[in-house]
Amino acid sequence: MMASNIELEQFYSREVEFPSPLLASHIKTAEREVHTLLAGMRSILRKNIDPSIEELIVQTGSSYEGLKVKGKMELDFMIVLFHPKFIFIPVTSDYSGYCKIKFQQEQLQSEMQSSKKWTSSSPPHSFQYDFTSDGYLIPSEIYKWFQSLADKAVNQNKSKFVRKFVGNLPARTLILNISPGVDICVDLVPAICIDRDLYVVAKPLKTSPDPHLWRLSLSVFEKKILSQHQSSCHLKALKILKYLREHDTRLEETSQFASGICSYHLKTASLHQLAQRPDTPEGLLEHLHQLMDFLIECMQRRELNHFFIGNPSSLAEKAKVPSNITHGERCLNLFDDKFVKESTLNQARERLVKIKGSLPAIIQQHSGPVAYSCNIY
Template sequence: MAMGLFRVCLVVVTAIINHPLLFPRENATIPENEEEIIRKMQEHQEKLQMEQLRLEEELSRLEAEKEALRQEEVEDQQQQEPHTTWDLWSTLCMILFLIIEVWRQDHQDGTCPESLGGDEDELSGLGGIPLLGLSLPNRATLDHFYEHCIRSATGDATRTREFVEGFVDDLLEALRSVCNRNTDMEMEDFIGVGSMYENWQVERPLLCHLFVPFIPPEPYSFHPEFWCSSPSVPLERQGYGQIKVTLADGDPLGCICDKTKLGEDMLCLLHGKTRGTWPGSSGRNGEMENLLCSRESSYLDTMQVMKWFQVALTRAWHRIAHKYEFDLAFGELDTPGSLKIKFRSGKFMPFILTPVIQCDDSDLYFVTQLPKEPCMGAPASSTDWPLSFAVYERQFLRMTAKALPEGACHLSCLQIASFLLSKQSRLTGPSGLKNYHLKTALLHLLLSRQAADWKASQLDVRLQDLLCFLERSLLEKKLHHFFVGNRKVPKAMGLPEVVHRAEPLNLFRPFVLQRTLYHNTVNSFYEMLKNTPTLISEYSLHVPSDRASPPPKTVAL
């Protein structure tokens, strides 16, 4: 009985599938004349009639079998259930097979390859090669390259840090001595951040980046207001915040210039050299005063803070310049806090001092600008302060290193990738891909892979993983910030809860808005991949002398 039902179902399904009105063939051609159409319809009608006769005969036979099965029902009662189950499964499998076959026939000619990201018109113009086809040098070549071109070039990093830190200590102490403790900012001890303090810097000359936290004098206080990622926050302001200046008792913000005697050339928190006026008033020549707060606002202005900081540094250096046998000058004009020690021999030592404001009691800091690492869009206004997770990044790398095997290759992978990116930038010019993106990709890989995967013997494999991760992120135009909205970050890091709960922040969002930048970046990345085997092989033979590009213009203090 069950076998008969199966056959009936099979015939019915076959007839339905072959019905031209229900499942027309995509590759069917239109007959050239009406006679051909009529002839085919007649042939099809004859087939349907024959099929109908066969079905009627099958139903008659089934009726006869039904009578016979009634007599054997008692004898086969114990065996009927397993056979029925088997026949049912066979029927379902056959029907499923037929459905899959129909779907395959309907879609095999129309299936398009899945795009990894971006529009087709964007990716069609990218002359890249798939990363899976890239052949990296073997581990022995990578190890030799790392020892001769990277480790040897950064061997004096410790001495550089000690020299710069000693000088900055003296400079900040002089800065505190020239400031009025009652009306001026109070500078705290510096904090080392960036690749120099994370032990993966490659580019020469070695560059120390130091945060200098500052707090307002009494009775003022800072109240940070920051946004990480939220539907209510415009895209161009995600990752930024504002800093409101208030009185400690909550009274309306006012100036205390007239209440405290200021020395010559002292800068009040709210005013410049001309005192006794409030934001919006005019100075002696009708010019607006140099305020640290934005005009007509109680929010700190990044540009005004940097001007104040540079004036204070200049006065501090003039106080201690007689103690040193070198000169101090401002470095790159487009990098806030960029300074350069110029020795009489002609050599120079750059470093960066950035005034920052701590966000509550966390290790999150507001900075005036993120130097050379435009991981976000330009700020909407000068009262928007970028958020820096540099201290958290350094802490995470240190915490992770304790769990990794001895001599782990994670920093070596980052150094090699940074070296390749630096050389490619010199060949084809800078692109939208920065060292900060490389580090972010490494942090994601460290969190997703087991500690044993980072043994020194896995250098070539992990470097391949890092480059694959970057390629996929570029094609998808999506690289999430490691901390913002990443719920996999350990709670021990002590991130603010609002950062932990935020929506992920896409560092590659500028590529979505700027097609030209995106095309140049992807092309430059694939060009770097093509040059990688040759570049590593060539640099493994000898260390070139082009360690640094020509020094930028400087301004003496």
């Protein structure tokens, strides 16, 4: 039995779409708390040592892209850091999508000699000493500093909403308990602007021995494209597939489609579909099937190329993505073994094939209220 477009539209409205007034209220609360936290962090910065924290917070993620679905309430902010002596060095070869940040070092030896505080029992402190090695900025050290600073600011500036901090690289997750049983998870990612809307975030590449690699973030450009296509069936289909993935463990506890594939993979696949077929007359069901088929094919080939890196397109050009990103880098395969294991990809594909084949039954099983909270481990 095939699901109809009408049934899928009803499922989207009833189960998938996050209520706009509630989302706006959560965003307002979270943004207020984040600005308060950042003000507290700025007040305890070490002068002439720590990088500065800019007033600007960069809003990213599904809640700002029009892609939020019912489930965990999560918000994503890039917290912009600055230092006047940052220099950026793009890294290609096996590390497309990453760069290094060089620091214009002053004479560290002369600093050590001139400081009366540095003794054999008291290590020297300077930006270079605390955050760099071999003249390059270390993302893990920036993250640890950011984490410690945020913890101190939370302890000093008590809030009725802030419950706790959790998190691993690259985000520090602020948990806001805004009412009994209702949490907002706010991911705070330290980032550095390298060119207008182009940022790098403190997420080292685990498969590289080089500790100095920063990951490029093109989320601002993705948000620009998605904001221009909010009425597209492509995005509705993407949100339905996101919902099915995020809640698939309710139906299959060990689902690799839920745990091995992330929402960024789905968004990337949808952007490729949008670029290839921007204006199509098909209904929502056809768009959902096309998206599933494309993703299944990518999993089979073990190849899902990043939408921007090494991939010129009219959408990227309209969003003003720097040409050195779309033309100057080779394609970055998000399904490469460095990122997703072959066994995980195979199991995720098998599960998605089953979901597509029994879509009406799957939709029927996804019913009932969903709590707007986030799990804390």
